[in-house]
Amino acid sequence: MTQVPAGPKERLRRHDREIIALAVPAFGALVAEPLFVMVDSAIVGHLGTPQLAGLGVAAALLMTAVSVFVFLAYATTAAVARRVGAGDLQSAIRQGMDGIWLALVLGVAVIAVTLPAAPWLVEVFGASDTAAPHAITYLRISSLGIPAMLIVLAATGVLRGLQDTRTPLYVAVGGFAANAGLNAGLVYGAGFGIAGSAWGTVIAQCGMAAAYLVVVVRGARKHGSSLRPDAAGIRASAQAGVPLLVRTLSLRAVLMIATAVAARLGDTDIAAHQIVLSLWSLMAFALDAIAIAGQAIIGRYLGAGDAEGAKQACRRMVQWGLVSGVVLGILVVAARPLFIPLFTSDQAVRDTLLPALLVVAVSQPIAGVVFVLDGVLMGAGDGPYLAAAMLLTLAVFAPVALLVPALGGGLTTLWWAMTLMMTVRLITLWWRARSGRWIVTGAAR
Numbered sequence: 001m002t003q004v005p006a007g008p009k010e011r012l013r014r015h016d017r018e019i020i021a022l023a024v025p026a027f028g029a030l031v032a033e034p035l036f037v038m039v040d041s042a043i044v045g046h047l048g049t050p051q052l053a054g055l056g057v058a059a060a061l062l063m064t065a066v067s068v069f070v071f072l073a074y075a076t077t078a079a080v081a082r083r084v085g086a087g088d089l090q091s092a093i094r095q096g097m098d099g100i101w102l103a104l105v106l107g108v109a110v111i112a113v114t115l116p117a118a119p120w121l122v123e124v125f126g127a128s129d130t131a132a133p134h135a136i137t138y139l140r141i142s143s144l145g146i147p148a149m150l151i152v153l154a155a156t157g158v159l160r161g162l163q164d165t166r167t168p169l170y171v172a173v174g175g176f177a178a179n180a181g182l183n184a185g186l187v188y189g190a191g192f193g194i195a196g197s198a199w200g201t202v203i204a205q206c207g208m209a210a211a212y213l214v215v216v217v218r219g220a221r222k223h224g225s226s227l228r229p230d231a232a233g234i235r236a237s238a239q240a241g242v243p244l245l246v247r248t249l250s251l252r253a254v255l256m257i258a259t260a261v262a263a264r265l266g267d268t269d270i271a272a273h274q275i276v277l278s279l280w281s282l283m284a285f286a287l288d289a290i291a292i293a294g295q296a297i298i299g300r301y302l303g304a305g306d307a308e309g310a311k312q313a314c315r316r317m318v319q320w321g322l323v324s325g326v327v328l329g330i331l332v333v334a335a336r337p338l339f340i341p342l343f344t345s346d347q348a349v350r351d352t353l354l355p356a357l358l359v360v361a362v363s364q365p366i367a368g369v370v371f372v373l374d375g376v377l378m379g380a381g382d383g384p385y386l387a388a389a390m391l392l393t394l395a396v397f398a399p400v401a402l403l404v405p406a407l408g409g410g411l412t413t414l415w416w417a418m419t420l421m422m423t424v425r426l427i428t429l430w431w432r433a434r435s436g437r438w439i440v441t442g443a444a445r
Contacts, residue, residue: 015297015316022165022293023320027286029156029168037063038278039180040197043187045271045344051194052344053267054134056274057127060259061135062142063281064252065110066149071241071248072103073157074378077295079240079444080161081379085303086443089162093225096158096216098233102241103154105234107147114143125260128267138198145202148209155212160296162219171211179204243383250390254421257401261414268346269411272353275343276415280360283328287368290320291375298379305441314376314433318369325368332361355412363419366426373429380438389428397421 037059045052076099083092114121122135156168182203186196220227255277262273294317301310336357340350377386401417404410432438 011312012316015313018297018313019290019293019317019320022160022163022296023289024165025169026160026165026292027169027289029165029172038282039176039183040201041274041278042342043183044194044197045275047187047193049267049271049344049346049349050128050130051134052271052274053131053263054127054136055138055194055197056270056277057122057125057131057259057263058135058138058142059274060256060277061121061125061139062146064256065114065143066146066153068245068248068252069103069106069110069150069241070153071244071383072099072106072150072154073160074295075099075237075241075244075381075383076154076157077160077292078299078379078381080158081163081296081299082303082381082443084162085300088443090223090225091443092161093158093216093220093223094230094233095237096154096161097220097225097227098230098237099154099157100151100213100216101229102234102237103150104147107150110146110150111143114146115140118143125256125263127263127270131267131270134194137195141195141198142201145205148202148205151209152205152212155209155216158216158219159212160292161299163296163300165292165296167215168212171208174211175204175208178207240381240383243387244378246387247383247390250387250394253394254397254401254418257398258414258418261401261404262411264405265410265414268348268352271344271346271349272356272411273414275340275349275353276356276360276411278343279332279339279357280418283332283360283364284367284371286328287321287324287364287371288375290317290324290368291371291378293317294372294375295379298376299381302380302439302441303443307439307441310380310439311436314373317372317376318433321368321370321372322365323368325365328368329361329364332357332364352411356415359412359415359419363422366419366422370422370425370429373433374425377429377432377438380440382432382438385432385438389425389432392428393421393424396424 040055040059041052044055076096079095080092083095118136118139122132122139127135159165159167179201182200183197186192186200190196192199217227259273263270297313298310301313336354340353344350374386397417397420400420401414404414404417
């Protein structure tokens with residue numbers, strides 16, 4: 001019997017079901033890292049403004065050290081999803097194992113650099129004399145958890161590519177609960193101060209990595225995939241991730257410049273900036289949940305040779321991103337009296353924080369579309385274009401941000417510069433999505 005093609009409304013409902021099934025659990029997993037930082041900020045913030053300022057600098061450095069390797073998740077998701085679409089599960093998991101081995105190698109290398117360079121890195125960021133000791137302590141201890149963090153990234157990419165975002169959600173919830181309990185116990189119960197916060201996060205990250213490895217190894221054995229490191233496969237994973245590494249380095253450079261500028265504005269501004277950045281990251285990862293669904297769905301459609309399905313899914317996800325951005329912006333404005341007191345009791349920090357936070361709220365609809373299109377192009381394996389677009393964005397943002405202190409601007413002006421950065425990203429990604437040049441079908445791009 002001939003199957004009747006689905007009508008427009010049914011296709012929309014199908015895309016909505018796919019997006020919801022992947023994006024809702026992905027949200028929980030994606031917000032784990034900013035929630036870790038937010039818990040640290042809330043707990044350390046009540047130790048004092050210098051401790052919170054030190055955490056702001058160290059957390060930015062730590063997130064940079066980890067996030068530059070986010071291609072371990074993104075490239076793995078796209079590659080695995082394509083092979084899933086082509087019906088080759090054994091090859092899909094083998095691709096994921098190569099990414100996990102690469103994560104371990106990179107993690108050890110990052111520790112070797114971060115431990116001795118911590119004082120220099122903190123100084124480059126312009127931390128004050130009162131904040132610098134706290135920043136160095138937090139950075140050195142937290143760097144020990146970097147291999148676990150990178151393994152979490154790679155293993156998450158494997159599961160997303162297999163269209164499984166529920167397992168990462170369960171692991172993230174467990175990791176967040178452990179992190180919150182350990183931080184509170186070690187900082188206040190044991191009296192370790194900011195060092196206790198760092199150790200709590202390291203322990204929680206190691207537990208998450210162990211949980212992921214159990215799941216991935218079980219899947220590899222089920223489908224007959226080798227667990228041994230393969231030099232050629234690891235090199236191929238690294239080469240595929242180079243464009244996304246360039247893209248991510250450019251994005252992290254934007255965030256580092258913003259933090260460095262805020263640090264030079266004074267302890268009050270960097271403390272407020274740390275809170276704004278934590279909330280901005282939380283909302284970014286929330287919006288990125290739709291982008292993660294996009295990576296998995298787009299990769300699967302292209303792997304199966306369904307170019308039209310990929311186009312339709314892209315259009316629908318952009319609509320989701322725009323609406324989600326509007327909703328988040330409204331929530332930030334409405335809930336600000338509730339969450340600001342959780343982070344600091346310093347009235348000067350609160351006064352500096354509020355107007356910058358309103359700028360972030362206004363920019364959320366732009367961010368919603370940006371993150372979705374970023375995910376769509378990643379799912380298509382369009383890394384070289386993403387790298388070029390982000391380099392252009394950095395070239396526009398850097399001089400504007402660096403002029404903020406010279407022109408007498410404050411934290412609010414800095415966050416208007418961040419909004420300019422997101423607008424440039426929107427223009428470049430929208431143009432690429434409309435061109436259709438990202439659509440390349442097959443098990444490999």
